[in-house]
Amino acid sequence: MSTPNPALDAAIEQFSKQPGVTAVEVSQLRATLASDPTLMGSLEKLASAGALNGFATTPPGAPNQPAGHFDPATRTMTLPASAFASSGSTASADLRGVLRVQSMVVDFGAKSFRDSAGALHPVTADMVSNLQDTMNGSPTLAEQLKRAATTPAQTQPGQPPHHILESFGFTAPGAGVGVGRLSALVSDSSPTTRTTTPVGP
Numbered sequence: 001m002s003t004p005n006p007a008l009d010a011a012i013e014q015f016s017k018q019p020g021v022t023a024v025e026v027s028q029l030r031a032t033l034a035s036d037p038t039l040m041g042s043l044e045k046l047a048s049a050g051a052l053n054g055f056a057t058t059p060p061g062a063p064n065q066p067a068g069h070f071d072p073a074t075r076t077m078t079l080p081a082s083a084f085a086s087s088g089s090t091a092s093a094d095l096r097g098v099l100r101v102q103s104m105v106v107d108f109g110a111k112s113f114r115d116s117a118g119a120l121h122p123v124t125a126d127m128v129s130n131l132q133d134t135m136n137g138s139p140t141l142a143e144q145l146k147r148a149a150t151t152p153a154q155t156q157p158g159q160p161p162h163h164i165l166e167s168f169g170f171t172a173p174g175a176g177v178g179v180g181r182l183s184a185l186v187s188d189s190s191p192t193t194r195t196t197t198p199v200g201p
Helices: 006-016 023-034 037-048 093-109 125-136 139-150
Strands: 054-057 068-072 074-081 110-112 120-122 165-170 183-187 193-196
Touching: 006 023, 006 037, 006 054, 023 037, 023 093, 037 093, 068 093, 068 125, 074 093, 093 125, 093 139, 093 165, 125 139, 139 165
Parallel strands: 054 074
Antiparallel strands: 068 074, 110 120, 165 183, 183 193
16 A cells, blocks of 8 residues: 655644544555555645644534535645545545545635736635535535546547546636636546636635
8 A cells, every 4th residue: 555755644643643543544544645645645745734734524513515625724635524434444435535635625725816917816715615616615516516526537549548627727827707717627538628617706
C-alpha cells in the first residue's frame, strides 16, 4: 500500500484522533487514498502547501453533505459519514468520489479571477461556500459530480489519461453575470466543454 507523504499523513493522524472517529474509518480513508495515486498526489500537494490541515466526519444529526465540505478557515475537509462502510478496511468508491471533488474545491479556493475591468481578485470564502452549497443542495448533482470525477474520459491518440471532471475554474470576463462564473472543466474525446454556474456576488 502506498504511504502518504508526511504532511498528508499528519492530516490523517489528526483525523484518527478526533472523538467518534473509528479505526475502520481511518483504514478506509488510507485504503481509498492508496487506491488512487493521482488523488493521493493532489492531496499531498495541498497538505504540503498548508491548504489542507485535516479531515473530519459529518457530526451526528448534522445535514448530510454528499459531496463533502471544505472549511477554508480551519482548512479541514469534512467527509460524509455515508461514504464510509460500517466495517472493513477496503477502499470506498463513494469516498474516493468525495475526496476527488473536495480536492478540486480546495484547489479552487486558492485561485484568482479577473473581473470585467481586468482586475485580478482572489476567490473568496463566500464563493467556495456557494459552490459547495450548490453541490450539496442537490443529491443528484453531488452524485453526478462524484461520478464524473472518478470516471476516465475517452481520449484521442496522444492525449494523456484524465477523468471527465478535473477541476473548477472561471470562464473569461464578460462570459457571465456578476463578478465571475464558475466553470466545471469537463473533458472527453472532443475539445474541453465548460458548464457554468454563477458563484460570484
